[in-house]
Amino acid sequence: MLILNLILKEIIHRKMNFLLSLLAVLTAVAFFICVFTAAKASERETARLMLSMGYNLHIIPNDTDMNQFLLSGLTNATMPEEYLEKLASPKGFSYNHLLATLQRKTLWRGFEVILTGLAPEVCPPGQKKPPMVHPIEPGTAYVGYIMADKLGLKKGDTIEIGGKSLKIAKCLFEQGGVDDIRIQCHLKDAQDILNLPGQISQIQAVDCLCFAPTNDPLSILRNEIASILPEARAFQMRPIAMARAGQRQMVRNLFAVITPFVVIVCGAWIGVLAMTNVRDRQQEIGIMRALGYGSEKVSAMFLGKAAIIGLIGAVLGFVIGTALALSFGPNIFKITAKTMIKPELTLFIWSVIAAPLFAAVSSFIPTMLAATCDPAVTLREE
Amino acid sequence: MISLENVVKTYQTRKGDVNALSNISLRINKAEFVVICGPSGSGKTTLLMTVAGMLRPTSGVVSIEQNNLYAMSIRARAKFRAQNIGFVFQMFHLVPYLNAAENIVLAGVAVTSKNRKARTHDLIKKFGLVGRSYHRPYELSAGEKQRTAIARALLNRPKIILADEPTGNLDPDNATSVLGYLSDFHRSGGTVILATHGPTAERFADRIIYLRNGIADNSG
Numbered sequence: 001m002l003i004l005n006l007i008l009k010e011i012i013h014r015k016m017n018f019l020l021s022l023l024a025v026l027t028a029v030a031f032f033i034c035v036f037t038a039a040k041a042s043e044r045e046t047a048r049l050m051l052s053m054g055y056n057l058h059i060i061p062n063d064t065d066m067n068q069f070l071l072s073g074l075t076n077a078t079m080p081e082e083y084l085e086k087l088a089s090p091k092g093f094s095y096n097h098l099l100a101t102l103q104r105k106t107l108w109r110g111f112e113v114i115l116t117g118l119a120p121e122v123c124p125p126g127q128k129k130p131p132m133v134h135p136i137e138p139g140t141a142y143v144g145y146i147m148a149d150k151l152g153l154k155k156g157d158t159i160e161i162g163g164k165s166l167k168i169a170k171c172l173f174e175q176g177g178v179d180d181i182r183i184q185c186h187l188k189d190a191q192d193i194l195n196l197p198g199q200i201s202q203i204q205a206v207d208c209l210c211f212a213p214t215n216d217p218l219s220i221l222r223n224e225i226a227s228i229l230p231e232a233r234a235f236q237m238r239p240i241a242m243a244r245a246g247q248r249q250m251v252r253n254l255f256a257v258i259t260p261f262v263v264i265v266c267g268a269w270i271g272v273l274a275m276t277n278v279r280d281r282q283q284e285i286g287i288m289r290a291l292g293y294g295s296e297k298v299s300a301m302f303l304g305k306a307a308i309i310g311l312i313g314a315v316l317g318f319v320i321g322t323a324l325a326l327s328f329g330p331n332i333f334k335i336t337a338k339t340m341i342k343p344e345l346t347l348f349i350w351s352v353i354a355a356p357l358f359a360a361v362s363s364f365i366p367t368m369l370a371a372t373c374d375p376a377v378t379l380r381e382e
Numbered sequence: 383m384i385s386l387e388n389v390v391k392t393y394q395t396r397k398g399d400v401n402a403l404s405n406i407s408l409r410i411n412k413a414e415f416v417v418i419c420g421p422s423g424s425g426k427t428t429l430l431m432t433v434a435g436m437l438r439p440t441s442g443v444v445s446i447e448q449n450n451l452y453a454m455s456i457r458a459r460a461k462f463r464a465q466n467i468g469f470v471f472q473m474f475h476l477v478p479y480l481n482a483a484e485n486i487v488l489a490g491v492a493v494t495s496k497n498r499k500a501r502t503h504d505l506i507k508k509f510g511l512v513g514r515s516y517h518r519p520y521e522l523s524a525g526e527k528q529r530t531a532i533a534r535a536l537l538n539r540p541k542i543i544l545a546d547e548p549t550g551n552l553d554p555d556n557a558t559s560v561l562g563y564l565s566d567f568h569r570s571g572g573t574v575i576l577a578t579h580g581p582t583a584e585r586f587a588d589r590i591i592y593l594r595n596g597i598a599d600n601s602g
Contacts (some may be wrong), residue, residue, distance in 0.1 A: 006480075013479030013518075287475045290436055291489045291534075292464025294457050372456065376428075376437035379475065 003297060007304045017277070021309045022316070024273045025359065028266035029317025029351050030324065035262045037325040038332075039255035041341055045333040046251045055132070055204035056240040057095055059087070059225060059232050073178065074103050074114070078199035079232060081119070081187070086228050087203060088122045093224045094217070095205040096127045102190045102200050108161055113147060114182045115161065117190020119200070132206070138186040140169035146180040148172070159183075162193030207236065217245075270313075270355060271362030274306045278366040285370040286378035295371035299364070306363040310356030318351045384410040384433060384542070384573065389442030391428050391596075402428040403439065404596040410575060412541075415568040415586055418577045420593035426577035429593065430544045433575060434467050435459045446542070464489075468535030470564075472547035474527040476519040482506070482530045483515040489537045498537070505533035509563070525556030532563050543567055545576040549583070561586055 011018045060069065061077040069075045084100040100119040105112060121131040136142060141161075143153050148171040153159065157168045166185055174180060191197050207221055218236045225234045278285075281302070288298045322343045329341040370378050391403040402425045410416050418426050431437035432444055435451040444451045446466065451459060468489075476485045486505055490498035506515045509529040519527055528548060535543055545564060549557035565586045568574045576583050584590055592599040 009479045009484075283475070284477060287477060288488075289460065290434075290463075290469055290475070292460045292538075294460050374431075374437045376431035376434075379436075379471075 003300050003304060006301055007308065010301075010305065011308070017280075018309065021273055021277060022313050025270050025309055025313025025355055026317040026320065028269045029314050029355050030321035032262055032266045033318055033321025033347060033351065034324050036259060036347060037321070037329065037341060037344075039259055041325075041329055041333045042251055042255065043248070046248055054237075054240060055097065055099065055206055056237040056244065057205040057207050057221060057234060058237070059083075059203040059205065059229070059234045060201070062231055062233050064233070072105070074105060075201050076104075078102070078196060078201050081198050081200050083229055083232060084119065084122065084200065084203055087205075087225070088124050090224075090228065091125050093124060094208050094220055095224070096123055096129060096208055097132050097204075097206045098122050098124075099133065099204045100187060100200045101202055101204065102187055102194065102196060103202070104190075104194050106162075106194075108183070109151060111147065111150065112181070113144075114178060115190055115193060116182055116184045117187040117194075118184055119187040127208075136184055136186050137169065138188055139165075139167060140185065141166040141189075142170045142172055142182075142184040143168055144180040144182040145172055145174040147183065164189060164193050203232075267354070267358045270310065270358045274309075274359045274362040275366050277306070278302050278363050278370070282370055282378050285367070286375045289371065289375035289378065295368070298371040299367050302363050302367040303360045306359035307356040310359035311352060313359075314351040314355035317355070318348050322347075383412055383447060384575075385443070385445045386433070387443045387445075389432060389439045389444060391425070391432060391437070392440045401596050403432065406442070406596070406598045408591065408598055410573065410589075413568065413571050413573055415565070415574045415588045416576070417583050417587035417590045418575065418593055419579065419581075419584070419590055420577075421579055424579075424593045425596040426579070426593055427546050428596075429598075430469075430546050430575060430577050434469055434544050435463045436469075464538055466541050468532075468538070468540040468543045470528070470531050470535050470543065470545040470548045472550040474519070474524075474531045474551075476527060476530060476534075478519055481516045481518050482511050482522060482526070485519070485530055486534045486537055489534045501537055501539075502533075505536060509533045523556075524551050525553070525559065528552060528556065528560050529563070532560065536567065540572070542573045542575070545574065547578055548576065549578070549580075557582060 060075050061079040064075040064077045081100060084098060087095075088098050099121045102117040104115050106115050107113075108115075118133065118136055120135040121133060123129055141159060143159070147153065148168075153168055153171060155168050155171055158165055159168060160166075161183065166189065172179065185193075187200070191199060207217060218234075218238075221236065222234050225232065285298055285302075288301070289295070325341055326343075333341070386406055386408050389403055389406045390401070393400045393402055406429065418429060420426050428437065432439050433446075435444070435454075438452050446462075449462065451462070454462060476482075477488060480488060483502060483506060486502045487498055490502070506512055509532065511526065511529060511533065514522060514526055517526075519530075522530065528551070532548070543564060548560050548564070552560060561583055564574050564576065568586070576587075
């Protein structure tokens with residue numbers, strides 16, 4: 001009689017045992033998929049949330065008056081716009097999200113405003129990420145809350161500044177900061193208004209050294225930037241950078257502890273179940289051995305069943321775990337879930353390899369113990 | 383010929399060692415019907431299991447036709463058992479998820495697939511299981527279960543049948559019927575060793591060996 005035939009007959013005979021075993025494997029795999037997906041999603045979500053703290057790296061012209069810059073956040077010095085391309089061209093450097101701006105304090109319709117021209121954000125090669133700020137179309141402007149409120153401006157209005165007409169694309173919500181008196185436009189428009197063609201006043205960026213094994217990330221950044229732009233100086237918004245790095249490290253470390261723990265618990269869960277199943281069938285092992293079956297055939301019967309349960313449980317567990325992650329993920333990870341949580345082939349492959357393996361390995365020990373001892377001993381344990 | 387030389391089997395328990403077989407030496411000839419009698423706990427089952435190659439003795443030699451059973455590898459001993467020995471248990475030991483016919487076929491590791499089918503069919507007819515061959519053990523009576531177990535033991539045309547209290551769970555009619563089948567096997571040239579604590583089987587025996595506290599009295 002074929003071993004597969006025996007396995008199937010046993011499964012049909014002990015349906016409830018099979019279903020409970022399957023349920024346990026399925027639950028273990030689904031649980032693992034959910035935790036693993038949550039871990040990944042949580043890291044991504046944290047990274048995105050931390051980006052909303054803003055750019056933490058500023059690159060300004062060497063001749064900037066630092067006192068003035070630190071007091072006002074503005075510099076009157078400028079540098080060529082091409083510096084942006086220079087910074088964005090090398091591969092493997094420790095910064096990303098490069099944003100070139102030209103900013104000046106100016107008087108407009110009786111109010112002091114900050115005119116800010118923004119170039120579209122660029123990323124170095126191989127580090128393409130969604131932009132942190134949406135690009136502003138040429139000929140349009142975003143108006144800060146206080147300005148819009150005091151002057152009664154609204155979306156669609158046209159304003160004139162420095163002899164240039166700009167259509168208001170957005171009136172910003174109250175920010176509680178300098179952005180409330182800012183008028184933002186495309187870099188080219190700002191250069192025209194301020195008569196500074198091809199010039200920028202700073203480049204903002206985000207460092208990528210959250211997980212770097214160093215206590216002095218600024219030295220790394222300064223060395224990298226100095227090698228490309230000796231005419232500029234870089235400094236880091238240290239509290240933002242440290243908060244961002246600390247939060248991201250905390251989330252990664254948390255799941256670095258939780259994930260192996262979950263893998264071990266789920267593996268042990270499947271293993272204990274498989275062992276119990278074999279222990280419950282000691283008599284059969286004794287009968288088979290008494291009838292002259294070798295230990296390899298007896299083992300094949302038990303390991304085969306464990307592998308079948310593991311395989312079906314892994315497939316169903318993956319489907320259910322992924323479905324749960326897709327259903328509940330967007331409620332928890334509001335920024336990244338919709339685009340980033342999706343069925344992952346790698347996880348599926350790992351599940352269908354690991355679950356049958358855990359089940360078979362766990363069955364192997366009691367099966368071999370029973371299959372290699374004298375049949376009379378196994379039968380007596382009935 | 384079956385030969386036991388100075389066979390000792392000691393079980394180690396929490397309360398100390400228990401000697402199930404104490405220095406047993408005996409010879410059983412080919413085509414002999416031997417009944418081993420003795421009260422419960424006298425070592426009958428241990429003796430049968432040891433002869434069947436299913437329980438390694440603590441010391442001593444068990445040989446069947448010059449083959450030292452426990453000098454063989456586990457795999458070789460299993461093969462030897464399948465080819466030469468049929469075993470009938472008191473508790474039947476049928477596989478619960480296989481029907482009667484499948485339980486009989488299950489023993490067919492030593493016969494070819496083609497012969498196995500025909501042989502199973504013959505045995506089902508011989509043991510009056512034609513209408514019951516597709517029934518699972520829980521749907522069979524005790525007598526039918528034991529007939530299935532005997533058919534299974536005979537599938538590979540063994541030279542020896544070892545029967546451990548084969549009538550212990552049967553009513554008198556079924557017990558007589560089972561002993562009749564074993565007697566038929568004996569008459570056809572097979573060797574039977576039957577362990578029992580009752581007198582029912584004694585009339586079929588060529589020789590009776592009494593076992594008490596693991597010591598054989600071969601005088602019968």
